[in-house]
Amino acid sequence: MSDPNSTASVVIALDVMGGDYGPESVLPGAAMALKRFPGLKFLLFGDQSRISPYLDKYPALAAASVVHHTDKMVRNDEKPSAALRSGKGSSMRLALEAVQRGEAAAAVSAGNTGALMAMAKIILKTLPGIHRPAIASVFPTITGNDTVMLDLGANVLVDAENLVQFAVLGAVFARAQGGKSVPSVGLLNVGTEQTKGPDHVRNAASILDHVQFSGRYHGFVEGTDITAGTVDVVVTDGYAGNIALKTAEGVGKLSSHYFRQALTSDPLSLLGGLLAFFGLRRLKKKVDPRLYNGGVFLGLNGLCVKSHGGCDALAFSSAVALAVKLARQGYIDQVVRDINHLMSQESFLTQENL
Amino acid sequence: MSDPNSTASVVIALDVMGGDYGPESVLPGAAMALKRFPGLKFLLFGDQSRISPYLDKYPALAAASVVHHTDKMVRNDEKPSAALRSGKGSSMRLALEAVQRGEAAAAVSAGNTGALMAMAKIILKTLPGIHRPAIASVFPTITGNDTVMLDLGANVLVDAENLVQFAVLGAVFARAQGGKSVPSVGLLNVGTEQTKGPDHVRNAASILDHVQFSGRYHGFVEGTDITAGTVDVVVTDGYAGNIALKTAEGVGKLSSHYFRQALTSDPLSLLGGLLAFFGLRRLKKKVDPRLYNGGVFLGLNGLCVKSHGGCDALAFSSAVALAVKLARQGYIDQVVRDINHLMSQESFLTQENL
The missing domain is CATH 3.40.718.10 (Isopropylmalate Dehydrogenase)
Known part of the structure; x- marks a missing residue:
């Protein structure tokens, strides 16, 4: 557009x-x-x-x-x-x-x-x-590529169909924001085996296995995969998503605290920290949470x-x-097209009442 | 015993x-x-x-x-x-x-x-x-005190009564493992307001508000509170707990990766890192995940x-x-006593069918 x-x-x-x-x-x-x-x-x-x-x-x-x-x-x-x-x-x-x-x-x-x-x-x-809006945000990963995660807390309870729609919303987001042509999408779960996890997550997986959408369905991912950059989009409900988001924030703070402590724990370490000033400043610029602000x-x-x-x-x-x-x-127009396409697919319609 | x-x-x-x-x-x-x-x-x-x-x-x-x-x-x-x-x-x-x-x-x-x-x-x-066993583990926090979290993945779906029992299991654990006489117990949720969160978490809160047990019920806590050391015990279901655990692991890895990168990004930072050797080694000893091994x-x-x-x-x-x-x-004997005490309380029995 x-x-x-x-x-x-x-x-x-x-x-x-x-x-x-x-x-x-x-x-x-x-x-x-x-x-x-x-x-x-x-x-x-x-x-x-x-x-x-x-x-x-x-x-x-x-x-x-x-x-x-x-x-x-x-x-x-x-x-x-x-x-x-x-x-x-x-x-x-x-x-x-x-x-x-x-x-x-x-x-x-x-x-x-x-x-x-x-x-x-x-x-x-x-x-x-x-049916439900979602909150999405961008996270840094170890590969240097960003990951999009949603929902971060708009909906505590969702069903399989909501999660499938989140997959579409997230894939279009990753394309618009990160320039990925066919973003890979993972469903956050407690393990990668097919039998694992709550009903809404397993049912969403069986729909995503069969529908065509703007992303490529990767399968289940675990908490470690968010920052490992395993997929471009991590889809979850607002309950697990909000807890993962805030746990990550807490561990980030703990790590900085430890590192600051280590670099001020004795005179030699303090001097070392000063010498590493430029390296640390570059790090700070790179992982600055302010650069990832925006849900x-x-x-x-x-x-x-x-x-x-x-x-x-x-x-x-x-x-x-x-x-x-x-x-x-033109994010909105793309989403409208992709959601219409999703909803027209028989495999989505037949699975809808799972 | x-x-x-x-x-x-x-x-x-x-x-x-x-x-x-x-x-x-x-x-x-x-x-x-x-x-x-x-x-x-x-x-x-x-x-x-x-x-x-x-x-x-x-x-x-x-x-x-x-x-x-x-x-x-x-x-x-x-x-x-x-x-x-x-x-x-x-x-x-x-x-x-x-x-x-x-x-x-x-x-x-x-x-x-x-x-x-x-x-x-x-x-x-x-x-x-x-009714359900749980997996518990110990985590370091910014205060220097450890936190116990459970369930980390034994049960994906639990009800309010299960969460209340986890609170008792966790409180006795924190006393036996960390020597805390009356451990504070928080329920992991997406916010601290009473109206927030899924049914099983809100119902567990209304039971914990009324029963007496070996810990002190603190209220809802969020993901950031796990490493902030807000409470001695964080209680959650195996779905959110497993995702929080693995997200924390991933962010920990990402942080180490970044710090290593910063301290090797230019010759001066490299020298700084060498001078800080002892400080960093002390850090490594302190946050060594091997010291927190064991679920x-x-x-x-x-x-x-x-x-x-x-x-x-x-x-x-x-x-x-x-x-x-x-x-x-004598962990097992204490748990038996405390669970019996819990189950004898009217406020637990009347709330049981929430």
């Missing part, structure tokens, strides 16, 4: 007030993304008086942006149900409405996750044929990217970059 | 033929454990001709051991069902039978996990009142510890140490 090498036509709607720092990280982050993708346009939703100083500071951003003032915003501690009731006219909701009306290709928000998901479902709605809500009729609430400008710019990549590749 | 400071009376049955290296890691590992716990006794099940050379080499081990010859063993690639049919008289089965007859306090095997669990369930049987099957009428199949002597000695600690603290 759109020219994948151009961002001239891409408009992104930003919830400027979302996240722990609001405009302070969102607007410098948008300015960074603009440098990376010249021609990009922004719709900025938030408090004009807090936005203006940043537009004075970043004239290129000012030239690329249209500000829509609102003094309403969704609080971080607000319950999704409360945000739905009272969130009309909030910066979060206005950004989503701009996507729904086709004025922006994607909305990016660092605000309240539950409220954002609830609003996105109601405003953007799920795509025809899709994308997939399966909705419009793109919405959730940035980490505590993000700084660099992290927010990564979330915007993810939105831009998916938007300029 | 037994004197917790003495190992004089503790007898451990070893499946000498189990694991990738059999006697080559099992027997030097047993010799290491013997140094750490003088007075320990072993029953060695395996091929006499392969055992003898090691007993010549380790006279203290020879003095502490009784060899039971068998030339039958369970293969690593054997299906549990096949191992059950044809495994009579195998080194694995004989070790478990020694525990069942009360001749040994625990069996330790590095053999086929599925076969070991299947045989252990049939030979040792579950304790009265316990204990809990809930059976007898102790059985599964060592990693690829273990070396040091790793195998850690698995033996775990068995010794639990055995000399």
